[in-house]
Amino acid sequence: MNSLIKAENLSVRHGDTVVLSGVDFAIRKGEIVTVVGPNGSGKSTLIRALIGLEAAATGRVTRSPGLAIGYVPQKLHIDAGLPLTVRRFLSLPRRVCDAAAEAALTRTGVPGLGTRPLARLSGGQFQRVLLARALLTRPDILILDEPTQGLDQPGTAAFYHLIEEVRAETGAAVLMVSHDLHVVMAASDRVVCLNGHICCEGAPKVVSAAPEYRALFGLGTGGAFALYRHMHDHDHEADEGHGHDPSAPHAAHPHPLHGPNCTHDHV
């Protein structure tokens, strides 16, 4: 199977309500795919169904055998009284060594946060810690449901750059849900526009021009999109390992989190 995850004619119900119907979707190694759509259009439901957290009412979802998924959910409520440090959280559910934990925090822009209580982080710090934890699973695919919530604008842009770097370095696929339309268009290989079913899908340029997309989102982000698209149109061959060809070999790039020597393990 070439796809890491594939949905065929997928429908999902919540009670009597059909939330998703007739969805055909596939993601392959190294692709960055973003799902966009209005509130309540079924984006999180699709993500959860692809992971296996929601049952299909009809159709089916297939995941490649042994697939490692790094999942950052849309919501994760942490009890304010929970005595859990960032460092311990990074070792859930699978224990990681101190060096790998710190490397992951550094990679996601929050070095040195290990001793902080998880419940006391800012929204942006928390999102970065969630990403660090997802990266520590050495995922074949990162699945991020609105990962930039709580991040300011520079933080959001930096986050998407980081995602692209991770993809280039590890070859992991990335499936995201996002409302940051203009940045999404720059950062994705493919965009899926959802509204209970797939309205349109394809390369960002194609989707942004599609009447179905424009009917949902209008042209309000057109100017910003044009700017980001321009910035993204340059040749990445010159960019030291940030090429966008998902089929390109990644072996020359060590996994960013495999480097540290795990000799001091305190958890």
Ligand SMILES: Nc1ncnc2c1ncn2[C@@H]1O[C@H](COP(=O)(O)OP(=O)(O)OP(=O)(O)O)[C@@H](O)[C@H]1O
């Ligand atoms: N556990 C649930 N039980 C019943 N209905 C649900 C449940 N989860 C979601 N829904 C409903 O399913 C629909 C799709 O929800 P979903 O969270 O997938 O939308 P979304 O596109 O991710 O929205 P948002 O952009 O607001 O996060 C909504 O109408 C929502 O109210």
